[in-house]
Amino acid sequence: MGQPDIDQDLELLLRITRRDDAALARLYDRHSRLVYSVILRMLRSPSDAEEVLQETFVRVWSRAETYDARLGSPSAWMLRIARNRAVDQLRARRVRANFAVDTGQGVEERSPEPSTNETPEVVLQEHSTAAAVYAALSALPDSQRTLIEAAFYDGCTHHELSVRFGLPLGTVKTRIRTGLITMRGRLEHSA
Numbered sequence: 001m002g003q004p005d006i007d008q009d010l011e012l013l014l015r016i017t018r019r020d021d022a023a024l025a026r027l028y029d030r031h032s033r034l035v036y037s038v039i040l041r042m043l044r045s046p047s048d049a050e051e052v053l054q055e056t057f058v059r060v061w062s063r064a065e066t067y068d069a070r071l072g073s074p075s076a077w078m079l080r081i082a083r084n085r086a087v088d089q090l091r092a093r094r095v096r097a098n099f100a101v102d103t104g105q106g107v108e109e110r111s112p113e114p115s116t117n118e119t120p121e122v123v124l125q126e127h128s129t130a131a132a133v134y135a136a137l138s139a140l141p142d143s144q145r146t147l148i149e150a151a152f153y154d155g156c157t158h159h160e161l162s163v164r165f166g167l168p169l170g171t172v173k174t175r176i177r178t179g180l181i182t183m184r185g186r187l188e189h190s191a
Helices: 003-018 020-045 047-067 073-102 120-138 142-153 159-163 169-190
Strands: none
Touching: 003 020, 003 047, 003 073, 020 047, 020 073, 020 142, 047 073, 120 142, 120 169, 142 159, 142 169, 159 169
16 A cells, blocks of 8 residues: 555545544445455454454544554554454454353354455455555565464464564564554555
8 A cells, every 4th residue: 555545545434533434434445355354354254354344444434533643654553443343353253252151051063154346446456455465465474474464363472472482572572563554564565
């Protein structure tokens, strides 16, 4: 994503702080597929991913004024919100699963959502974006890539990663941050 796209996102966020619902709809149109794909990869449930996607954009609407450009692009901010909501969902699942085991109840199975009618252009753009992210992730050293995948796709916290991989907490944080900065640089140059 280039600077003109970031500038457009910044303008949309400004309009959202003024309660312009058309700006939220436009931001949703621009980013919902990418955000959904990240959430779905983490949760592996289309219905749960839809729910978290909705929660993410409700949060964008209610907290747009908290966006800080020093911490990354608007799309990165939205992905952080989505990731945090997905991690909350994963934790809630664990609690429900533990409760079901404790009480002897079965956990209900969810049927997959029907597929949407996506245009070939949209599918191509999604594959292009996913390929760019995958390439940037694949180019990282194993020590960074493994931690980033576990954090983002498995929903592990830094502390959980520290325990899981037997690394000091500071090392986990440094490797993830360094890897994400490297990926961002690669993605900015590929846009």
